[in-house]
Amino acid sequence: MGNRKGFTIIEILVVIVILGILGTLLVPKFLDKPDEARVTKATLDMKAIESALKIYKLENGFYPTTDQGLKALVEKSDTQPVPKNFKKGGYLEQSSMLDPWDNEYIYRSPGDDDRDYEIISYGADGQEGGEDFNADIKSFE
Numbered sequence: 001m002g003n004r005k006g007f008t009i010i011e012i013l014v015v016i017v018i019l020g021i022l023g024t025l026l027v028p029k030f031l032d033k034p035d036e037a038r039v040t041k042a043t044l045d046m047k048a049i050e051s052a053l054k055i056y057k058l059e060n061g062f063y064p065t066t067d068q069g070l071k072a073l074v075e076k077s078d079t080q081p082v083p084k085n086f087k088k089g090g091y092l093e094q095s096s097m098l099d100p101w102d103n104e105y106i107y108r109s110p111g112d113d114d115r116d117y118e119i120i121s122y123g124a125d126g127q128e129g130g131e132d133f134n135a136d137i138k139s140f141e
Contacts, residue, residue, distance in 0.1 A: 035124060035133040038100035042121045045096060046139040049073070049105065049119055052091035059085040063109045063117050070097045070107045070119075099137075101126060115140055 052073050057063050060083040064072035068079055073092040076083060099105055099121040111118030119139035123130055130136065 038124070039133065039137060041100045042123075042137045045099065046105070046119045046121075046137070048096060049092065050139060052096075053117060055087070056083070056091050059083070059087060064107075066108045070105060111140070 049070065053063055056073060062081055062083075064070070064077065065079075065081070068077040070092070071077070072083070074090045074094050074097065076086040076090075097104055101121075101124055103122060103126045106120040106122070107117065108120075109117040117139075121137040122128055123134045123136055125134040127134070128136060
């Protein structure tokens with residue numbers, strides 16, 4: 001018989017099986033990357049919020065209260081205690097008040113255990129507690 005060109009069905013099936021095995025090994029590693037990035041972003045956001053809070057306290061003598069919330073870093077609060085030296089333009093962008101899962105950061109001042117404040121994201125599920133990517137991310141841990 002002459003020269004055969006092309007692939008046999010067996011050869012094609014072997015390649016498909018190999019690609020399937022590689023896919024099952026590699027795809028899960030790439031699927032976790034977006035969640036890992038969101039956790040990292042939440043941690044970095046909290047550090048930026050903490051910096052804004054420290055500047056706010058330096059200029060006004062106190063941290064915003066829990067009732068004033070993080071919104072007090074964006075626009076001047078008119079609830080007591082009213083800041084006397086509020087920085088024009090605020091201390092933080094409005095978009096910084098949402099965690100990477102589009103939930104508002106939890107802010108408490110004073111915080112538990114004699115902390116001046118605490119900032120919390122409830123993670124991917126938006127619920128308190130959880131494990132892995134659903135775990136709470138806290139500024140003090």
